[in-house]
Structures are given as C-alpha cells and as structure tokens.
Amino acid sequence: MKRNPKILVVLLLMAVASCSFTTKSFDDPNKDKVLIDLITYVLNQGHYDAKDVNDEFSKGVYKDYLRNLDGSKRFFYASDIEEFGEYEELIDDHIKAKDISFFDLTYQRLMQRSDESREIYKEILSSPFDFEKDEELNTSFEDLEYVDSKKEMIERWRKQLKFSTLITFHDKKEEEKQKKEEDPDYTIKSDEELEKEAREVTLTSLEEYFDFTDDLERKDYFSVYINAIVEEFDPHTFYFAPQDKDRFDMAMSGKLEGIGARLQKKSDNITIMEVISGGPAWRSDELSEGDVILKVKQEDEDEAVSIVGMRLDDAVKLIKGPKDSKVTLTVRKKLMGTIENITLTRDVVEIEETYAKTSMVEKDGKNFGVINLPKFYFDMENYAERNAASDIEKDIVRLKKEGMDGLVLDLRNNGGGSLKTVVDIAGLFIEKGPIVQVKSSGQKKEILKDKDPSVLWDGPLVILVNELSASASEILAAAMQDYKRAVIIGSKQTYGKGTVQNVIDLNRWLRNNEYGDLGALKLTTQKFYRVDGGSTQLEGVKSDVVVPDRYSFVDIGEKDMENPLPWDKIDAADYEIWDGYVNFEETIEGSKQRMNENQQLKLIEENARWIKTQSDNNVHSLNFTEYSKNAEENKRVAKRFDSLKEYATDLTYTSLPYEKELFVSDTILKEKRDRWHTNLSKDIYIEEALNVLSELKVNNIKVARINN
Numbered sequence: 001m002k003r004n005p006k007i008l009v010v011l012l013l014m015a016v017a018s019c020s021f022t023t024k025s026f027d028d029p030n031k032d033k034v035l036i037d038l039i040t041y042v043l044n045q046g047h048y049d050a051k052d053v054n055d056e057f058s059k060g061v062y063k064d065y066l067r068n069l070d071g072s073k074r075f076f077y078a079s080d081i082e083e084f085g086e087y088e089e090l091i092d093d094h095i096k097a098k099d100i101s102f103f104d105l106t107y108q109r110l111m112q113r114s115d116e117s118r119e120i121y122k123e124i125l126s127s128p129f130d131f132e133k134d135e136e137l138n139t140s141f142e143d144l145e146y147v148d149s150k151k152e153m154i155e156r157w158r159k160q161l162k163f164s165t166l167i168t169f170h171d172k173k174e175e176e177k178q179k180k181e182e183d184p185d186y187t188i189k190s191d192e193e194l195e196k197e198a199r200e201v202t203l204t205s206l207e208e209y210f211d212f213t214d215d216l217e218r219k220d221y222f223s224v225y226i227n228a229i230v231e232e233f234d235p236h237t238f239y240f241a242p243q244d245k246d247r248f249d250m251a252m253s254g255k256l257e258g259i260g261a262r263l264q265k266k267s268d269n270i271t272i273m274e275v276i277s278g279g280p281a282w283r284s285d286e287l288s289e290g291d292v293i294l295k296v297k298q299e300d301e302d303e304a305v306s307i308v309g310m311r312l313d314d315a316v317k318l319i320k321g322p323k324d325s326k327v328t329l330t331v332r333k334k335l336m337g338t339i340e341n342i343t344l345t346r347d348v349v350e351i352e353e354t355y356a357k358t359s360m361v362e363k364d365g366k367n368f369g370v371i372n373l374p375k376f377y378f379d380m381e382n383y384a385e386r387n388a389a390s391d392i393e394k395d396i397v398r399l400k401k402e403g404m405d406g407l408v409l410d411l412r413n414n415g416g417g418s419l420k421t422v423v424d425i426a427g428l429f430i431e432k433g434p435i436v437q438v439k440s441s442g443q444k445k446e447i448l449k450d451k452d453p454s455v456l457w458d459g460p461l462v463i464l465v466n467e468l469s470a471s472a473s474e475i476l477a478a479a480m481q482d483y484k485r486a487v488i489i490g491s492k493q494t495y496g497k498g499t500v501q502n503v504i505d506l507n508r509w510l511r512n513n514e515y516g517d518l519g520a521l522k523l524t525t526q527k528f529y530r531v532d533g534g535s536t537q538l539e540g541v542k543s544d545v546v547v548p549d550r551y552s553f554v555d556i557g558e559k560d561m562e563n564p565l566p567w568d569k570i571d572a573a574d575y576e577i578w579d580g581y582v583n584f585e586e587t588i589e590g591s592k593q594r595m596n597e598n599q600q601l602k603l604i605e606e607n608a609r610w611i612k613t614q615s616d617n618n619v620h621s622l623n624f625t626e627y628s629k630n631a632e633e634n635k636r637v638a639k640r641f642d643s644l645k646e647y648a649t650d651l652t653y654t655s656l657p658y659e660k661e662l663f664v665s666d667t668i669l670k671e672k673r674d675r676w677h678t679n680l681s682k683d684i685y686i687e688e689a690l691n692v693l694s695e696l697k698v699n700n701i702k703v704a705r706i707n708n
Contacts, residue, residue: 023454031515032222033098039226039239039521040095047233048441048524049565058091064562065228069106069221071141074156075113078146095229103225107218118210119159125203128195129162132622137163140618161202162622168198170628211265215311223519235561236501241314242517245355248534258320259327260349261287265312279349282668286342290334293319293708299326311320321346353547356388358395359653360402363690369399370653370686372676373408376417376425376472388417396428396457398656404458406693408686412490416471419500419528423448426479428456429486434573436475437529438500445529447573458580461486462689466542467551467699470495470558477541478530485578487588487692489685490543491551496558498537499565500526527565533572537565545591545692547685548605553612580699587695591688600647600684607641648689653677 045051051057066084070076076084087102089092094102137159139143147153158535172194179186189197219241260279261272269292270280281287288488296318309316321327328343359370371392379385399621400405405678419436426435426451426671439445463477463486474494480486502525506518538559558564581587595601614634621627655663655673663670680686 007701015205020540030098030100031518032100032103034510035222035226035506035513035518036095036100036229037098037232038509038518042506042509042521042523043233043237044228044502046504046525047237048526049234050441051233053092055089055092058089058093060232060563061091061228062088064231065106065225066351068224068228069110069203072160073141073144073146074153074160075110075117076146076378077113077153078148078305080109080113081146091229092574100225103222106225107221110147110221112464114210114213117157120154121161121206122203124154124158124161125165125199125206128192129165129199130344131166131169131195131622133594134626135159135622137620137622138618139163139620139658159622160677163620164205165195165198165202166622166624166627168201169195170624170631172198189318189336208266215265215313217311218690224444230521234499234563234565235558236497236499236522237524238522240380240503240520240522242519244519258346258349259287259329259344261346263293263316263319265315270307270312276349280344280347284342284344286340287329287331288334292332292334293329294332294339295330297328297330299328304330319608323348335374348610353672355386356391356395357673357676358399358656359680360399360404360656361651361653361671361680361690363651364694366405366694367403368406368408368469368690368693369396369402369404370408370410370680371395373414375414376421378418378421383418383420387421387424389421389428392425393428395656398658401459402656404459405426406462406690406696407457408462408464408689410464410686411469411473411477412464412466412685413468414470414473415468415495416473416497419448419472419475422475422479423450426450426476427452429458429461429480430483430578431455433483434531435479437533437570438526439524439529439570439682444615445570459698460581460693462692463488463495464543464685464689467491467493467554467556468495469541470497471499474498474536474541475528478536481541481544482530482532483575483578484584485580487545487584487591487696488541488543489545489547489591489689489692491549492546493542494536494540495555496536496538496540496564497554498527498529498535498558498567499524500528506647525567527568529570531575535567535569538567544588545595545688547595547601547688548608549685550604550608550611554606554608554615582697582699583695587692590695591692594707598684600644603641603644604684607644610637610641645682648682648685651687651690653680 176188223241230237259281260276261281262274264273272291275281295304356373378387422437432453434447453618501522
C-alpha cells in the first residue's frame with residue numbers, strides 16, 4: 001500500500017539555527033556554561049511558544065529544581081533554603097550571563113547534607129522503634145516546612161523511617177499468622193524479632209538508594225538543573241544527557257544492540273535481572289537471572305575489565321556493543337556459585353513488549369481480531385525498518401487471511417510516538433484524506449494526509465483508549481472519531497497532549513566541538529489539531545462510549561501537569577465522513593445503555609472513587625494498633641472489590657499461525673502470550689468492544705465501491 005513519505009520536521013528552525021550558530025560564539029571553556037547557553041538559545045529560537053526568561057520564570061525554575069532535589073524535605077535545612085532564596089529571582093539573569101553559581105551552591109550543599117544523612121539513618125535504624133507511641137506522619141511533603149535544626153532533621157528522618165518499618169512489620173506479622181494457620185506446629189516469631197527484621201529491610205532499602213546516588217556524578221545533577229529550566233517552557237520539553245538519549249532511542253525503536261539482558265546494580269555487583277527472550281544471552285542458555293557479572297572483555301583486548309563497584313551506566317557501555325562483535329563475561333553463577341567465562345556474539349535485540357501483538361477470538365459465530373499497540377514505535381535512524389504502521393499492516397493482512405469480521409485496536413496506556421506512523425496507520429482504515437493538522441509557531445498550518453485511496457480494512461472497527469492514551473494515540477483516535485470510522489470506547493477523556501516534539505542533537509550546532517557529547521533536546525515545536533479543527537491539548541479525545549476504570553478520578557492528565565500549553569482551535573480541514581456503516585449512532589447508543597446497566601462497571605467506578613480517597617489520605621498513624629485497625633478496614637473495603645479480579649468471560653483468544661510456529665523454539669514468548677490471552681478473557685472493555693463489533697453493520701454498497 002502506497003504511503004505518504006512526508007515527515008514534518010522543524011526545517012525552519014534548523015535553517016535559522018545552523019545559520020545563527022555560525023555567527024554566535026559558544027567558546028566558553030566551561031562545558032556546563034556552553035550547555036546552558038546552547039540550550040536556551042535553541043529554546044528561544046525553536047520552541048512553539050517560547051517564554052520570556054524573567055523573574056517569574058526564575059521563580060518557577062527555583063521551585064521545581066528544589067522540589068526535584070529534595071522533594072521529601074529531609075536533606076536541606078531552612079537555613080539552606082534562606083541562603084538559596086537570594087537566587088529565586090536571579091536565575092533568569094544567571095541564564096543570560098552563563099552563571100552557574102546557584103547550581104554549584106545547591107549541588108555542593110546537597111552532597112554535604114547527603115553525607116550527613118547517612119549517619120542519621122544508620123543511627124536511627126540501630127535501635128528498635130516504639131510502635132505503641134501515638135504519633136502521625138504527614139506524607140504531603142509539599143505542605144511541610146523545612147527543618148531548623150539537626151534535632152528536627154533527625155526527627156523527620158525518624159518518622160519517615162518508622163513509617164516504612166511499620167508497614168513491613170505489619171506485613172511480617174500477617175505472614176506469621178498465615179504460617180501458623182497453615183501449620184499449627186509453627187512457632188510464631190516474637191515482635192522483637194519481626195521488628196528487627198523490618199528495620200533491616202528499611203536499612204537495606206536506604207543502602208540501595210545511597211548506592212544508586214553514589215553512582216550519580218555532578219553532570220547527572222546538572223541535568224536536573226537544566227531540566228528545571230527547560231520544563232518551564234512546557235512539560236514535554238526535556239534535556240537528554242548522552243546516556244539518556246540512548247535510552248530514549250531504544251525505547252522508541254524497541255531495539256538495542258547487545259547481549260539481551262536487563263541489568264541492575266546491587267551493592268557493588270552488576271546483576272542480571274532478566275534475560276530477554278530471543279537475545280544472545282537467551283540463545284546461549286548460559287546466563288540466568290541472578291547471575292553476577294564480574295568482568296568484561298572485548299574481543300580485541302587481552303585483559304578483562306573488572307566491573308565490580310563500577311557505575312551501572314559505565315558497566316552497560318562495556319557490555320553493549322555493535323551487532324556481530326563478541327564479548328566475554330566473567331560470571332558468578334547464582335545457583336552453583338561457580339565462576340565461568342561466557343562468550344556471546346552481540347546482536348540486535350528486539351524488546352517484544354514494545355511491539356504490537358495480535359490475537360484472534362471467536363464470538364457468536366464471528367471471528368474478531370485484537371491488536372494491542374503499546375506505542376507508535378519507529379527506528380529513528382531508518383523509518384523503513386520495523387515500525388508500528390508496517391507491523392499493524394502485516395497483522396491485518398494475517399487476520400483477514402483467518403477470516404476476520406471485525407477489529408479492536410487497543411491504545412490503552414499508549415503514550416504516543418511517531419507522528420508519521422499515525423498517518424500511515426489511519427490510512428489503513430479510510431480512503432485518502434486528512435489525518436491531522438499541524439501548526440508551527442508563526443507558520444501556516446500543514447495538513448498531513450493519507451493519499452492512497454485504497455483501504456486495507458473496511459470492516460467494523462473499535463478503538464479502546466483510557467486516561468493514559470496520549471499524543472499519537474489521541475491523533476489516531478480523534479481522526480477515526482471525526483471520520484466516524486471507529487467507535488471509541490474508554491475514559492471520559494484521553495490524556496490531552498496535543499503537542500509535537502522533535503529531538504535535536506545539540507552536538508551538530510557546534511563547530512569543532514571539544515566538549516564531548518552534549519546530549520540532545522526534546523523540543524516542543526508544533527501543536528496538532530483534529531481534522532475538525534479542535535485541539536486535543538488539555539481536552540483529549542472524549543470517548544463515544546464512556547466507561548469507568550481505575551484512573552477515572554486520579555489527576556494524571558496534561559491538565560494536571562505544570563506549564564501546559566493552552567487549548568485552542570483552528571479551521572477544519574476538508575474531509576468526508578465515512579459512510580461505511582448503516583447503524584453507527586444506534587450501535588453507540590446501545591453500547592452506552594449496556595454500560596450504564598453493567599453491575600461490574602458500577603463496581604469498577606466505586607473502586608476508582610475509593611482509590612481516589614486512599615490517595616488523598618496523607619496522614620498516617622505510626623501506632624501499630626491504629627495502623628492495623630486502618631489496614632483491616634482497608635482490607636475489608638478492598639474485599640468488596642475482589643470480584644473485579646474474578647471477572648471472566650467464556651471467550652478464548654488464540655495467536656495467529658505464524659506466531660504459533662515461533663512458540664516451538666521460544667517458550668518464553670508462548671508464556672507471555674498465554675498470560676496476555678488470560679488477561680483478555682477477563683477484560684470487560686475488550687468484551688464490550690466485541691459486542692459493538694458484532695452490532696456494527698457495514699454499508700455493503702460503500703465497501704463494494706472501495707474494493708472496486
């Protein structure tokens with residue numbers, strides 16, 4: 001199927017920036033100052049709605065930066081904040097002057113306070129807690145004042161650590177009761193033993209936290225400062241340090257080059273947390289979860305490099321590498337404790353949970369396809385490589401081959417991705433026409449269109465969304481809704497992100513760069529609009545059939561973020577509504593009626609309200625009796641919602657034939673699909689989507705005209 005290859009990029013920005021950077025000097029020897037100067041220049045030149053860097057801007061940066069450094073207010077003192085406060089309205093001036101003295105002050109002070117806090121938590125956790133004392137902890141840290149003295153700081157730490165320990169202590173007592181019920185001869189541990197164990201759990205958590213912070217370098221904290229600046233422009237403009245840019249590219253493409261294992265640093269050890277199905281480590285069958293990597297040797301080196309005590313990012317750099325290169329790992333096996341040398345040939349590893357997955361289900365004598373799309377992925381280096389649109393196109397062809405009568409496209413929790421893949425996917429379901437309108441600051445709007453009159457799937461279509469369906473998901477859902485091509489089922493509204501970002505490599509703007517890798521800036525350059533002219537910014541996409549879910553009353557949308565761009569509207573594009581159904585509105589009304597009367601959904605809504613109440617409760621008792629009483633009450637209320645987990649349909653979901661062939665050699669993939677199919681059989685939203693597909697009647701005259 002022919003596709004529109006045009007991808008919107010900020011050509012004007014690039015032209016202006018590349019010309020301007022040849023005359024603007026970035027020759028300060030201090031890399032941090034160059035980075036500040038470069039980023040603020042790009043922001044002012046290229047952001048869709050560039051802000052004035054003034055005193056109000058400075059206040060916003062100041063507030064967000066300190067919250068990011070010490071959100072729980074257990075490091076800085078009131079005296080520190082008083083000292084920092086002198087800079088509250090000066091950050092804008094510092095940005096313009098490339099002055100980083102405020103960052104230097106806060107960074108050095110944080111390092112000092114972090115060192116002091118290590119002694120505090122160790123001292124607190126060396127003695128038992130008194131869980132009979134009546135006291136409370138307020139976890140709404142935003143409302144807390146900074147402490148004035150070390151005595152108050154110790155008290156703040158004590159309460160937070162006591163609360164963490166109390167939770168573990170309570171859980172351990174419950175476990176002991178259960179063991180006694182299962183085995184009457186079991187001897188229950190004393191409260192003293194359990195309290196000590198609970199404190200040790202808290203201590204281990206703190207030590208792991210500080211192990212993590214020990215791995216952070218000054219440049220990591222400087223990234224926090226930079227992002228406090230750039231996020232004042234809008235919540236989606238973000239600075240990627242070099243290693244973060246690599247992770248972003250991997251997340252968007254769903255691929256990495258390496259051995260195919262997820263790693264975590266525990267104490268000084270780099271430990272394998274997961275072996276990724278299909279990767280080199282998985283194929284070798286020599287590495288397992290829990291194995292510890294001690295040394296790494298490249299194929300062109302004589303000696304292995306010890307990675308014990310190394311920063312996780314640095315260890316990962318040594319282990320990763322280009323396709324077909326070899327790496328030898330010295331590994332301590334978890335099960336046997338033996339030390340072995342394992343040589344692996346690196347490869348491109350595809351992280352399957354990133355990609356679309358497809359299933360088939362039979363209902364009332366009809367076959368329906370279900371495609372789950374976690375994100376609109378693509379290869380940032382080469383769009384022709386695997387991407388969301390090409391995968392969905394292949395799966396629809398396969399589903400049609402199996403006799404599909406209707407299709408559910410599940411975009412729940414899909415946070416977006418490539419704009420081009422949206423246009424390509426939408427073109428699979430409609431004749432040629434506009435899909436989305438895009439507007440750059442000060443420029444005429446541009447309309448991205450599907451130019452191919454052929455339609456791959458002309459049958460019934462339902463799209464599932466929720467509050468976490470964002471950006472590209474909203475573009476696709478909005479287009480299909482405006483065309484009346486699909487019935488949208490889900491939340492009252494989707495996330496509400498109606499902006500477009502482009503990732504700009506900062507290194508390309510410097511001549512003779514001597515500073516090393518400067519990273520990249522994800523910059524909001526455009527806003528997108530529905531074909532009917534309305535923006536999805538803040539308002540999102542309102543479902544045709546609204547159904548409650550666990551997020552219904554939680555503040556998680558764009559409107560709940562700081563510094564979002566406003567909603568607005570432009571002229572509608574020229575488009576024709578799809579007339580391929582004969583009972584579109586009637587089907588929607590029928591679904592609404594069904595959903596309003598559904599007792600399971602009423603219980604889901606009640607549960608969502610209760611979750612909201614729980615999340616709003618910020619005051620917690622540190623008295624064991626009172627805590628237990630509250631926990632029992634919560635357990636009693638939660639038990640009312642147990643039936644939500646027990647809900648099941650009589651529907652059976654199956655993989656397509658090509659995937660079943662893969663199961664022969666990939667049992668992990670089979671296990672993942674079996675788990676997904678089990679979840680689908682318990683999914684009331686999928687069930688209703690299938691009901692809607694069953695009721696939608698196709699206009700055979702329209703379909704015949706398209707296919708001819």
